[in-house]
Amino acid sequence: MDQAERLRQIVKDLREKRYAYTQKARIITVTSGKGGVGKTNFTLNCAIALNAMGYRTLIIDADFGLSNIDVMLGMIPKYNLFHVITHKKRIEEVITEGPCGIKFIAGGSGIWELINLSRQDMEILMEQLERLDDLADIIMIDTGAGVSEKVIQMILAANEAIVITTPEPTSVTDAYALVKSVVNLKKDVNFKLVVNRADSVQEANDVMGKFIRVAQRFLDVNLEPLGYMLYDEAVIRSTKQQKPFVLEYPRSHAARQMHSMAQAIVAGRQRQDDRVQGFKGYVNQLLKLFNSKHKVL
Ligand SMILES: Nc1ncnc2c1ncn2[C@@H]1O[C@H](COP(=O)(O)OP(=O)(O)OP(=O)(O)O)[C@@H](O)[C@H]1O
Ligand SMILES: [Mg+2]
Numbered sequence: 364m365d366q367a368e369r370l371r372q373i374v375k376d377l378r379e380k381r382y383a384y385t386q387k388a389r390i391i392t393v394t395s396g397k398g399g400v401g402k403t404n405f406t407l408n409c410a411i412a413l414n415a416m417g418y419r420t421l422i423i424d425a426d427f428g429l430s431n432i433d434v435m436l437g438m439i440p441k442y443n444l445f446h447v448i449t450h451k452k453r454i455e456e457v458i459t460e461g462p463c464g465i466k467f468i469a470g471g472s473g474i475w476e477l478i479n480l481s482r483q484d485m486e487i488l489m490e491q492l493e494r495l496d497d498l499a500d501i502i503m504i505d506t507g508a509g510v511s512e513k514v515i516q517m518i519l520a521a522n523e524a525i526v527i528t529t530p531e532p533t534s535v536t537d538a539y540a541l542v543k544s545v546v547n548l549k550k551d552v553n554f555k556l557v558v559n560r561a562d563s564v565q566e567a568n569d570v571m572g573k574f575i576r577v578a579q580r581f582l583d584v585n586l587e588p589l590g591y592m593l594y595d596e597a598v599i600r601s602t603k604q605q606k607p608f609v610l611e612y613p614r615s616h617a618a619r620q621m622h623s624m625a626q627a628i629v630a631g632r633q634r635q636d637d638r639v640q641g642f643k644g645y646v647n648q649l650l651k652l653f654n655s656k657h658k659v660l
Pocket of ligand 2: 402404426431
């Protein structure tokens with residue numbers, strides 16, 4: 364081990380220790396108003412970048428669209444959350460291991476089956492879900508796109524959300540509508556904004572600045588600028604090759620930006636209630652929202 368490597372190891376150990384104290388996983392939803400803006404690419408590559416920094420990261424694919432995490436990795440998971448809910452599998456058995464040690468739980472309609480569970484089934488499920496807190500430091504949930512009741516509930520249940528938009532006006536207005544719908548119901552969701560597929564740094568900064576100002580002025584909410592990615596052929600190529608761009612094209616602009624966004628995520632100050640939530644807390648919140656008489660939309 365040379366000196367630099369030793370230093371990296373020390374930093375990694377320290378980080379792991381810091382997260383170990385919190386015991387529960389940090390839950391972050393990745394979402395957008397309009398579809399096809401790069402959520403799944405972001406989630407996957409960000410998880411790999413976080414893992415490389417020493418944070419055990421798990422992805423839950425709650426998107427029922429076409430570009431799923433498994434498709435992006437060219438993997439075919441046998442089981443999903445549905446098998447846990449129906450008691451066919453333990454939670455550990457539905458986790459698929461991706462490149463560089465990232466873990467993911469495939470989509471399927473699993474989460475939505477929760478609503479029909481008996482009390483006893485629910486208790487068994489909760490015991491299983493609690494175990495995810497021991498298996499991951501950070502859990503990222505790819506919610507799928509759109510201002511729908513389910514997406515909003517998934518965001519509301521967590522305290523942190525990464526909203527992705529492209530500079531296209533339709534994408535921006537849909538992202539704004541999504542933030543607005545959430546803020547109307549809960550003021551203190553910690554939103555982070557990512558501008559993807561921008562033509563230039565200037566364009567990314569313009570969109571970012573304007574979005575944040577408008578949200579501050581009209582919704583009275585502070586969005587955190589997480590970062591941006593320019594339009595990058597490396598992302599397109601890696602999607603076709605079913606390989607994450609941070610691994611396939613580590614020197615690409617997109618990969619470098621991704622690493623700096625991953626750093627910003629862990630550097631960002633976490634509030635006390637984000638830390639204590641954990642995955643069990645998240646699912647509990649989600650169930651309350653599912654069962655509540657109030658319509659969120
Ligand atoms: N920075 C970028 N530069 C170029 N192409 C990109 C970039 N980010 C994403 N893409 C491309 O955009 C397409 C959509 O990306 P992705 O599937 O990640 O979006 P999504 O928001 O998850 O979509 P959906 O809403 O359908 O789930 C993919 O073909 C991907 O390669
Ligand atoms: Mg997707």
